[in-house]
Structures are given as C-alpha cells and as structure tokens.
Amino acid sequence: MIWACVNNDFSYQDAAGEYLPYYVGDGKAFTLMQTIDWANVSAVIIHGGGNDWYNSPKVGEPGSTDITTTCGAINEINRLLSTTYPHVSIYWIAPSIRKIRIERENEPGVYDYYYCDNNFSRVGNTLPQFIEKMMESAEIQNTPCLDMYHTMGWNQYNQIYYYPNSADGDAHFDGTHPHNGYQEMARHIVGFLENNRSFK
Numbered sequence: 001m002i003w004a005c006v007n008n009d010f011s012y013q014d015a016a017g018e019y020l021p022y023y024v025g026d027g028k029a030f031t032l033m034q035t036i037d038w039a040n041v042s043a044v045i046i047h048g049g050g051n052d053w054y055n056s057p058k059v060g061e062p063g064s065t066d067i068t069t070t071c072g073a074i075n076e077i078n079r080l081l082s083t084t085y086p087h088v089s090i091y092w093i094a095p096s097i098r099k100i101r102i103e104r105e106n107e108p109g110v111y112d113y114y115y116c117d118n119n120f121s122r123v124g125n126t127l128p129q130f131i132e133k134m135m136e137s138a139e140i141q142n143t144p145c146l147d148m149y150h151t152m153g154w155n156q157y158n159q160i161y162y163y164p165n166s167a168d169g170d171a172h173f174d175g176t177h178p179h180n181g182y183q184e185m186a187r188h189i190v191g192f193l194e195n196n197r198s199f200k
Helices: 004-006 011-015 019-022 028-033 052-054 070-084 127-140 182-194
Strands: 042-048 087-096 099-103 111-115 145-147
Touching: 004 070, 004 145, 042 099, 042 182, 070 127, 087 127, 087 182, 127 145, 145 182
Parallel strands: 042 087, 087 145
Antiparallel strands: 099 111
8 A cells, every 4th residue: 555655556456446345345545545645744654453463474573674574564664655755754553452263173163262462372473572573663763653552551351341342332252343442542542643743
C-alpha cells in the first residue's frame, strides 16, 4: 500500500479488486487512498495488529532491509514515506494483548485458547518479542512507536471484559477483538500523538 501511495500506482490493488470485499470490506479505503493530496498530509499512523505477528513467516531483525520480514518492511515503509514525503510525521502502534484459538489435533471443532505472553511462541517469536523488535525497528528510524501491549493495563485477568465475542457485549470470549476497549485505545493513541507531536 505504501509503495502504491508513493508511486501513485494502484494497479496491484485494482487487479485484486475481486478479493478486496472478502479481505478488507468493500474496498472503499483503497479508492479513498487514491485521492489523497499528500501535500496536505501531516502524519501517517501505522497500527500493527496481532495478525501481523501471528501470520508473519519471518519477523527478522531491527535494521534489516529484507522486506519479506516484518522489521525489513517497517524500515522500507519509513524509507519510502520519508524520502517521498519528508514533511510527513510517521507514527507506529504496536499490538495490544490477545489470545489465540487453536484447534486441537485430531479433535475437529474443539479449540484451546492461549494467552499470548512470553510462554506462547509463534513462528519463533512470542508476541512481546515481536513488539520489542517492532519498536526497535521504529526507533532506529527515529519514528515514535506506542507499545499497546504493555501500557494499556490489560492483562489475562481483565481481558474478558475488553474482548467479548461481539460488539453488543456478548459474554462469549473472543480474545482478539477488544469490542469494549476501542474508546480506551483511542484515548491512549491520542495521548501518545499529543506527547510526540511533531506536526502542525
């Protein structure tokens, strides 16, 4: 997406148009991005989610230029944006806590939930380790990064309150989507931006 924005070339996204409704809703975000006047953009906020850790085949190391890794992609995004739009401030947001549902082997339809702390590893890294590398990658480029994992005050004991299964407060546990926590997250992000403001 960043490459498309800096080159004003959305042919890749256009070619994937039939898949957009399944993966990212109706695709309106991509249409909107093609109309951005970057001369009037002050800041870009990039929020990494739990899926960026869970589905990332290679996290890589901070400082990497290998864009097939998470760390390398962060560096490349910073490079592309800062080179093309040097007036734009870049802010990163690292994921908050989560649990993962994994189907039991040989028991279809039966799942166990794992709290993503330093005791649960995925593709060679725990979620806290992924966040540490993400934050270090942002720091190398002097771009602020908000650690939502360690600073929200959410944990495995109060997670059920923030992460119910549905937006209407259904008590079934989801573990991934903080339907009761979006306003708190927004306030946290606003405070982070105000404390690190470098744009007009």
